Amino acid sequence: MAETADNEVTLRRILALAVPALGVLAAEPLYVLIDTAVVGHLGAVDLAGLALGGTLLSVLTSQLTFLSYGTTARTSRLYGAGRRAEAVAEGGQASWLAIAVGLLVLVLGEIFAGDLAQLLVGRTPVAEAAAEWLQIALLGAPAILITLAGNGWMRGVQDTVRPLRYVLAANIVSAIACPLLVYPLGFGLVGSAIANVMAQTLAALLFVLALVRERALVRPDLSVMRAQMVLGRDLILRSAAFQICFLSAASVAARSSAAAAGAHQIVYQLWVFLSLVLDSLAIAAQSLIGAELGGERTARAQRVAWQITGYSLLLGIGLGLLFALLYPVLPQAFTNDRAVLAQIPEAWWLFVAQQPVAGIVFALDGVLLGAGDAAFLRTTTLASALAGFFPLIWLSYAFGWGLLGIWSGLTVFLVARLLATVWRTYSGAWAVAGA
Incomplete structure (x- = not known):
């Protein structure tokens, strides 16, 4: 394709992508602050358990952000070449990969959650609280990774508004559910983990629904997923x-x-x-x-x-x-x-x-x-x-x-x-x- 001067990239166009992306990036830290404020009133052990469990979950999932950044790199090229349907299909394959990797993280995490917590703080009440929280929160691991993949392909097709809506909707649900589950319903620290899973599941369902509407959730293609893993x-x-x-x-x-x-x-x-x-x-x-x-x-x-x-x-x-x-x-x-x-x-x-x-x-x-x-x-x-x-x-x-x-x-x-x-x-x- 020849170089053209039309549709030059303006500051307004850059901000139209960057501002909603900032909203998505900021949503998780804001949710953590709300979660911390709710659990903080349960006592020092529960708060420390949340801090340790949340850190372990963050470390596990942050190593897999290639599902977002790598997917953006691959889909944006297809989108720029005028092949939007193929770009979205790339997002579908990334979502299948997210499910597979997420299930692996879930299984390994459930097995080793207690050992990881004890490795960091020893056999203490804090380690027990962290392991209890983490074993529930890990149920949302596949959903977390589907959301990463969803953000990746939508950014690739230069749509950063829908991810913001999905993530905000999920975090609003969690912000409401967390205090209700922790206090009136009496789940305590576990209620925080349940609210976390609810939020991640809702966000993932919204991204999957978007793929279904685009008719892009087709059968897994191992060759495409293998290429995504190389970049990953x-x-x-x-x-x-x-x-x-x-x-x-x-x-x-x-x-x-x-x-x-x-x-x-x-x-x-x-x-x-x-x-x-x-x-x-x-x-x-x-x-x-x-x-x-x-x-x-x-x-x-x-x-x-x-x-x-x-x-x-x-x-x-x-x-x-x-x-x-x-x-x-x-x-x-x-x-x-x-x-x-x-x-x-x-x-x-x-x-x-x-x-x-x-x-x-x-x-x-x-x-x-x-x-x-x-x-x-x-x-x-x-x-x-x-x-x-x-x-x-x-x-x-x-x-x-x-x-x-x-x-x-x-x-x-x-x-x-x-x-x-x-x-x-x-x-x-x-x-x-x-x-």
């Missing part, structure tokens, strides 16, 4: 690098002191929140870049890549300035513990300085994911983590550098990825045309 392998390894580093950072902060652990938790959760904001533009980049390459418009794909990166850089600068100005008041909104407040500056100013860098890195991650360049992202993420972030975390523990060392490691990690993704994008090697 690279994304799983990339995600594992993140998980290992962030779990290590939390561990070292906790080993330093309770104050350091509290300060790290506050700044890290803010970092995660801003990552969601920046990731919404990355999702728009995935969808648009895949479509441009699928339509064999490589020159325009390169222009769109730098265009979105410019917007993301400006957003990162704005977020950095905003949180620099909020420093005198925002930490006090999370804690009044003087020891924790005294530790926060060691992480805060590095967190602020990282935002423009993160703006570029997240956008170019989206560009390269949209192009299906997962092998490059896998290699550079692993190298940046193992050569920069991970060593500095544990050197901080060995030499007592505290949060300054940990957050310096995260900064090195981001800068290394910045250099790699900028070079790769500038080279144009990722811009391979075709569906």
Whole structure:
């Protein structure tokens, strides 16, 4: 297909994809906050059980986000080539794969839930509560993965509004069901897990219904699912690098002191929140870049890549300035513990300085994911983590550098990825045309 100048990508078009995507990304953290507030009144053991069980479920499912990002990369190319029906059919195959992998996660999780909880906190009441919660919540594992696949194919066909409606509907049901099941109906902590399963099941049913309406829920095709797993392998390894580093950072902060652990938790959760904001533009980049390459418009794909990166850089600068100005008041909104407040500056100013860098890195991650360049992202993420972030975390523990060392490691990690993704994008090697 020849390059054309029609339908140029405008800021309005980018925001039409990014804003609903941000809503989907933010829905889960908001639900967790509601769930935490409800369970928090049951007592410390139940709250700790929810925290531990929720973390284990998150770690298990976050390794499988290739069902979302990988599906977007594959479907967006077909959509850009004018083959929308095939793009949606790709989503159908991803949904079958989600069911198969979800059932495997369910079975293994049910067998090892208790062992995993005890491995982290020993034979304690907290471990028992976490295992009880996790064994119920895991019933929703196939539904969680179907939802990931559904988000992936809908983003690929540049529809980010329907996923927002589905996820919001599910979270509203859960927000109503959770307090009812926990208190009036007397299920306690288990009620939280049941509400979680109800929400995930509703969302999955809505995505499956969308496939049925598109007549795309056909028989499983092992060749297509095998190709999806190849892309998934690279994304799983990339995600594992993140998980290992962030779990290590939390561990070292906790080993330093309770104050350091509290300060790290506050700044890290803010970092995660801003990552969601920046990731919404990355999702728009995935969808648009895949479509441009699928339509064999490589020159325009390169222009769109730098265009979105410019917007993301400006957003990162704005977020950095905003949180620099909020420093005198925002930490006090999370804690009044003087020891924790005294530790926060060691992480805060590095967190602020990282935002423009993160703006570029997240956008170019989206560009390269949209192009299906997962092998490059896998290699550079692993190298940046193992050569920069991970060593500095544990050197901080060995030499007592505290949060300054940990957050310096995260900064090195981001800068290394910045250099790699900028070079790769500038080279144009990722811009391979075709569906």
